[in-house]
Amino acid sequence: MKTRMKELRARHNLTQEDLAKKVDVRRETIVFLEKGRYNPSLELAHKVAKALKTTIDELFIFDK
Amino acid sequence: MTKNKKNESKSKLTVYSKMAVGVLLASTLMIWAYIIGMKNNNVIGAVSMGIVALTVIVFFIVYITRQLKSVKEGLPVEDERSKKILNISFAKAYLISIYFVLFLSWASDGWIQFRDISQALNMSILGMAIIFGLCWAYYNFKGE
Numbered sequence: 001m002k003t004r005m006k007e008l009r010a011r012h013n014l015t016q017e018d019l020a021k022k023v024d025v026r027r028e029t030i031v032f033l034e035k036g037r038y039n040p041s042l043e044l045a046h047k048v049a050k051a052l053k054t055t056i057d058e059l060f061i062f063d064k
Numbered sequence: 065m066t067k068n069k070k071n072e073s074k075s076k077l078t079v080y081s082k083m084a085v086g087v088l089l090a091s092t093l094m095i096w097a098y099i100i101g102m103k104n105n106n107v108i109g110a111v112s113m114g115i116v117a118l119t120v121i122v123f124f125i126v127y128i129t130r131q132l133k134s135v136k137e138g139l140p141v142e143d144e145r146s147k148k149i150l151n152i153s154f155a156k157a158y159l160i161s162i163y164f165v166l167f168l169s170w171a172s173d174g175w176i177q178f179r180d181i182s183q184a185l186n187m188s189i190l191g192m193a194i195i196f197g198l199c200w201a202y203y204n205f206k207g208e
Binding site: 017020021024025026027028029032037038040041043044 | 134137138139140141142143144145146206
């Protein structure tokens with residue numbers, strides 16, 4: 001799974017810590033999400049998309 | 065008291081509880097290593113147990129420091145990823161532990177000599193704990 005989280009986070013001038021606080025997760029979770037090494041739940045994906053003012057479709061790109 | 069303050073207090077309590085468990089576990093292992101070394105005059109056994117105790121201490125120091133940092137930053141100490149990793153680690157550790165106990169039972173007939181049943185039981189429990197720690201570290205660094 002690819003993600004545009006890093007790009008969108010930078011566009012909103014948010015640090016990983018800021019985003020973690022907004023979606024109420026640990027900073028490590030944001031790190032793994034940005035690297036595409038963690039598949040979030042639908043709830044977390046929705047929270048992150050909302051925090052980055054985008055949609056889940058635009059945020060996460062599924063290859064398969 | 066606001067919701068954030070309540071969450072912070074709850075997180076702090078969780079971390080301090082984990083710290084207490086870590087101190088108890090490390091102390092038990094150190095005492096165990098001392099007993100093996102002093103009472104049974106088993107230097108290799110004492111050194112091995114000392115290494116296990118030191119590994120547990122280092123692991124807990126790193127773990128607790130990271131958790132306290134999260135509390136200071138106002139972030140949760142547990143989230144969906146950490147809970148998921150914990151569940152996967154428990155499941156894998158349980159499965160591997162069955163084979164570990166079977167191995168101990170097979171080895172006790174040959175080249176491992178247990179003093180009594182309690183020592184065999186202690187070794188099994190310690191092995192299970194180490195297997196769980198390794199599984200947790202693996203999944204934590206792997207991602208999921």
